[in-house]
Amino acid sequence: MIALLDNLNYAVAMILFCIGFYTVIMRSNLIKKIVGLTIMQVAVFFFLVSIGYLADGEAPTVIPGAPPPPMVNPLPQAMILTAIVISVSTTALFLSLALKFYEHHGTVDMDKAKEDKR
Amino acid sequence: MKRVLAILFVSALAALLLYAAALLPPMGDADNPTNQHIAPRYLERGPEEAGTHNIVAGVLLNYRGYDTMAEVAVLSAALAGVFAVLGKGRTRIGSTFIDGARVEFSIVSRIAVILLVSFIMLLSIQVILQGTNLPGGGFQGGAAIGAGVMISTLALGFGRTQHRVPYSLRAILESTGILAFFVVGTIGVVSGANFLTYTLPGINEQAQAIARTTMLIVVEIGIGVMVGAVATSVFFALLREKEAHDVDRAA
Amino acid sequence: MELSQHAAIYPIVTLLFVAVLIPVITLRKKNWDMPLAGLALLASLVLSAILVPQVRAAGYLSYHLGSWEPPFGIEIRIDFLGALMMVLISAICLIVIVYSRRYVAPARSEGEKTFFFHFEEMEESKRPVYYSLFLVISASMLGFVASGDIFNMFVFLELKAICSYALVAIPGTRLPVRAAIKYMLMAVPAAMLVLLAIGLLYSVTGTLNLADLAERPASSDYAQIINISYVILIVGFAVKAAVFPVHIWLPDAHSKAPSPVSALLSALVVKMGLFGIIRVSYSAYGTHFHSDASFVVNIVMWAAAIAIVYGAIMAIRQREFKLMMAYGTVMNIGYIVLGFALIDETALLGSMYHVMVHALAKACFFLCAGLIISRSGYQTIDDLKGASRKMPLTCAAFALASLAIVGIPPTSGFISKWYLISGCLNTGNIFMGAIILAGSVMAAVYCFRVVYYMFFLPPSNGLWQEVSGEGPASMVVPTWILAAATLALGFVSSWVLPPLRDAIASLPLGA
Structure with missing residues (x-):
């Protein structure tokens, strides 16, 4: 438990991940599912950026001339920049699929659409 | 259960x-x-090795530039995916929300939006160009461009905005990201190094540093323009581009 | 740096480059999309083929992007298996794109049927998009198998995934869109699991390079983290690879997509998840654990055994032939995973060989299905009675490919199953050997039933009368090239197998 309090950021990220996952599997509304997926993605980004944290570290931008202060790890930040773009792309594609789904069924609810046998 | x-x-x-x-x-x-x-190593030697004072940008564009190239390809693929799913034809549902919402904005708000959008565009150019040295970069600046286009669409209407950035122009702009990586990478190969090495053939060390910074900025601009165009195109596609265009012309 | 070394990167970037050029060029020259795409794939095939002898001589090829020595930059690391996969991917993509040309083309004359999805003409605006997506997905698979960096693998995995969702949904009709949504709902959380596992792994090792991960033993305080990240990573890749309990997206996605896309998905795209499992298990985690893994490996082995039986039974029960083929993929994934989970060199050899066999044969299956559907519109197995009277070449290609899927001696399928079974006997898993045999018998039931219907039964009540005959040569010839390749792979096995065996011998097989 003490270890969890030390790593509070990690714990919050993991719980957020599970909340997102629960939303994805339990909600039948496609838009809510997309929201759930986005929560999962944000949770992972939060986790990754927390990994790179250094106590009292500054943003990794060097000001020429000044002595460099301790800086946080830039690699996870670069990783999540890449991952954010991927998640945005996935969300855009999923939204367009949801739009198409709505045009076919007149609803974005997957359970209601199942009854639609046309 | x-x-x-x-x-x-x-x-x-x-x-x-x-x-x-x-x-x-x-x-x-x-x-x-x-x-x-x-x-x-990134923190200690990043500024002189990678040529950026913003070390995140150095990791993103130089140390791990290949990831960023794939990421740019993800954006292109997502845009192609949105086109692939939605197509341009009219579907079973008669009208999308944009057809119904034809509330005219007052002249005051329209001029305010035009001013606001011009400042957003200036800001995005600034963010793209300073990306190698300060927080910012192609992705952030490109997203700001996209936001500017979206605000302008909401206030000025679809037809007027789309007229400024027609499909044929966007198709070219959308390819700039990969194009910049391909050209810069191939220049690296021609100068005898590996792909995506930011270097020019046959110049001394001092010129090399300038060349490296220039090429990094070229890639940043390529990414920025491309992200802006892709964001615009995805937004337009989700609004069902062709229908709205026809509606505006008829009105 | 020799010039030929750059063959490691140019297959990938050339495809990406041409993929973004196609929408621009088709603004002016409408018909240039297919020739450009074909040329790009041909170039990447040639470049990948150049790699094979290089890799064979050196053991593996390491290419440092941006000239940064790993682990600081991204490394491309191609071993013999990777080089073979690159050739296979470029070759199958090239064949399928040649097949696609007429498939997505508009009707040539008034009244002629198009070949696209159930005779609906493909919207004109979607055609360049189709070729772009096709090239990007090929590039992403090449990038994935070539990558030597775990985060880079994730990026290419997602690039591949986004293209495959879009390609499944490209007809825009009801069922493909629903199949794509189902696919995304499983695959996107899986991708997030993979990213989470990469984060866990990075936080205890501080590196992302696969070779570096293998060389840097994390301190023993973090052994549990390593194990948890391994489990999460395997689950994430398993969803992408449709291993048994998480396969449920596959039958829909693979059967509702347009046929060339189904061929690509079944032959290559699901294999990427398996390749990822093999890659991380032997490169990154290879030396990290020895005894702890056996628990995971046992579960995976049983899941694979169930997948074989379940896939075969479901394939036999299907009425639509594309669904039958999709369940056949579930079953064959079971074979490949089983060979890998046995942790035995012979079995691993069999499973890697089966990747190639199944890629060629299943691609041929789906191309045949595409020909039949686009000529006749028939989709159920009963409709196939007497098909050989009108489409003898297509049916013969199907019969040849099914020989390989079942594993009849002269074909390549026999060799892969032979190694799989001897691997089972080596490790004393007689029961798993029996399952492989039983699976082959069941595969014979579902494949040969279709062949029997095609060749030996008369068409039922008036079917096949309006069908005018074989499809165009640009569709039949690619199908036949694949069918012949499944045979030829059996004859060149003496050339492929020894280097593959060497490549496997260099992997750390510890458990």
């Missing part, structure tokens, strides 16, 4: 993940493996 199973499953997952979180090295400790192995 399904709910109970789901709650059990998610709780099990949460227990596993929290267990992992408790075992992880303490957050923010300087002795962590993450702060020992690769990162110190």
Whole structure:
């Protein structure tokens, strides 16, 4: 438990991940599912950026001339920049699929659409 | 029943993940493996090796530029995917929301929006160009361009905005990201280094540093223009481009 | 740096480059999309083929992007298996794109049927998009198998995934869109699991390079983290690879997509998840654990055994032939995973060889299905009675490919199953050997039933009368090239197998 309090950021990220996952599997509304997926993605980004944290570290931008202060790890930040773009792309594609789904069924609810046998 | 199973499953997952979180090295400790192995080199030698004062940009464009190239390709693929799914034809539902919402904005708000959008565009150019030295970069600036176009669409209407950035122009702009990487990478190969090495053939060391910064900025601009165009195109596609265009022309 | 070394990167970037050029060029020259795409794939095939002898001579090829020495930059690391996969991917993509040309083309004359999805003409605006997506997905698979960096693998995995969702949904009709949504709902969380596992792994090792991960033993305090991240990573890749309990997206996605896309998905795209499992298990985690893994490996082995039986039974029960083929993929994934989970060199050899056999044969299956559907519109197995009277070449290609899927001696399928079974006997898993044999018998049931219907039964009540005959040569010839390749792979096995065996011998097989 003490270890969890030390790593509070990690714990919050993991719980957020599970909340997102629960939303994805339990909600039948496609838009809510997309929201759930986005929560999962944000949770992972939060986790990754927390990994790179250094106590009292500054943003990794060097000001020429000044002595460099301790800086946080830039690699996870670069990783999540890449991952954010991927998640945005996935969300855009999923939204367009949801739009198409709505045009076919007149609803974005997957359970209601199942009854639609046309 | 399904709910109970789901709650059990998610709780099990949460227990596993929290267990992992408790075992992880303490957050923010300087002795962590993450702060020992690769990162110190980026922080110490990044500015002179990679040619950027913003070390995140250095990692993104130089040390791990290949990832960024793939990421740019992800954006192109997502745009192609949106086109592939939605197409341009009219579908079963007669009208989308944009057809119904034809509320005219007052002249005051329209002029305010035009002013606002011009400042957003200026800001985005600034963000793209300063990306190598200060927080910012192609992706952020491109997203700001996209936001500007969206605000302008909401206030000025679809037809008037789309007229400024027609499809044929966007198709060219959307290819700039990969194009910049391909050209810069191939220049590296021609000068005898590996792909994506930011270097020019046959110049001395001092000129090399300038060339490297220039090429990094070229890539940043390519990414920025491309992200802006892709954001615009995805937004337009989700509004069902062709229909709205026809509606505006008829009106 | 020799010039030929750049053959490691140019297959990938050339495809990406041409993929973004196609929408621009088709603004002016409408018909240039297919020739450009074909040329790009041909170039990447040639470049990948150049790699094979290089890799064979040196053991593996390491290419440092941006001239940064690993682990600071991204490394491309191609071993013999990777080089073979690159050739296979470029070759199958090239064949399928040649097949696609007429498939997505508009009707040539008034009244002629198009070949696209159930005779609906493909919207004109979607055609360049189709070729772009096709090239990007080929590039992403090449990038994935070539990558030597775990985060880079994730990026290419997602690039591949986004293209495959879009390609499944490209007809825009009801069922493909629903199949794509189902696919995304499983694959996107899986991708997030993979990213989470990469984060866990990075936080205790501080590196992302696969070779570096293998060389840097994390301190023993973090052994549990390593194990948890391994389990999460395997689950994430398993969803992408449709291993048994998480396969449920596959039958829909693979059967509702347009046929060339189904061929690509079944032959290559699901294999990427398997390749990822093999890659991380032997490169990154290879030396990290020895005894702890046996628990995971046992579960995976049983899941694979169930997948074989379940896939075969479901394939036999299907009425639509594309669904039958999709369940056949579930079953064959079971074979490949089983060979890998046995942790035995012979079995691993069999499973890697089966990747190639199944890629060629299943692609041929789906191309045949595409020909039949686009000529006749028939979709159920009963409709196939007497098909050989009108489409003898297509039916013969199907029969040849099914020989390989079942594993009849002269074909390549026999060799892969032979190694799989001897691997089972080596490790004393007689029961798993029996399952492989039983699976082959069941595969014979579902494949040969279709062949029997095609060749030996008369068409039922007036079917096949309006069908005018074989499809165009640009569709039949690619199908036949694949069918012949499944045979030829059996004859060149003496050339492929020894280097593959060497490549496997160099992997750390510890458990």
